[in-house]
Amino acid sequence: MANVKTIERGFCSLCGRALLPNEGYCSLRDDSHICSFCAGKLRVMHPLTLTWDKKGNQAKHDPIEELSLEEAGKDLENAIAYTEELRAKYDHHNAVFMVESVTTEKGGFLKPPVIYACGRVIYGCFDPEDKARLLHKGSASGLTLTGVWRLASYGASRLECQGTGGKPCALEFSGKNLACEAGDLIVKD
Numbered sequence: 001m002a003n004v005k006t007i008e009r010g011f012c013s014l015c016g017r018a019l020l021p022n023e024g025y026c027s028l029r030d031d032s033h034i035c036s037f038c039a040g041k042l043r044v045m046h047p048l049t050l051t052w053d054k055k056g057n058q059a060k061h062d063p064i065e066e067l068s069l070e071e072a073g074k075d076l077e078n079a080i081a082y083t084e085e086l087r088a089k090y091d092h093h094n095a096v097f098m099v100e101s102v103t104t105e106k107g108g109f110l111k112p113p114v115i116y117a118c119g120r121v122i123y124g125c126f127d128p129e130d131k132a133r134l135l136h137k138g139s140a141s142g143l144t145l146t147g148v149w150r151l152a153s154y155g156a157s158r159l160e161c162q163g164t165g166g167k168p169c170a171l172e173f174s175g176k177n178l179a180c181e182a183g184d185l186i187v188k189d
């Protein structure tokens with residue numbers, strides 16, 4: 001039998017790509033839909049915000065859903081210039097992550113603690129095994145990422161996540177005497 005893909009919502013109003021349920025899509029203010037690839041390009045300009053109530057239920061605030069198709073189209077044209085401005089603001093690092101909170105875990109016998117830096121990718125992308133630097137109060141420490149996780153009410157979940165621009169996530173790493181706190185940056189060069 002032929003492998004027929006189910007198209008859920010027709011086609012992306014920006015690039016014409018078929019909207020497949022397993023790839024996700026964004027619905028805009030005027031009820032048009034855009035594909036996850038176009039939404040990904042807009043994400044740096046329109047970061048996703050996650051919040052949790054006392055019961056740990058997640059609420060998502062997605063500014064892309066508040067755009068009209070026309071606004072989204074304009075922003076898509078400006079997305080590269082916007083990212084270049086951000087890069088200039090952040091010393092031209094290839095990728096920048098802003099730490100908003102930190103949780104740590106014991107690292108096991110004779111191993112350094114595991115650090116979960118929770119926050120948001122400002123731009124660029126972070127993947128497991130990436131070499132990065134932690135910028136903390138004027139000092140820079142080299143580190144290797146061991147995971148990129150979705151956020152949960154308690155910090156990092158064990159669900160993998162793409163660490164791309166504008167997305168909230170947790171970066172996992174470990175190291176001796178590494179100090180990491182809200183306001184620090186993790187960068188790739």
Ligand SMILES: [Zn+2]
Pocket residue numbers: 012013014015016017034035036037038039
């Ligand atoms: Zn698209």
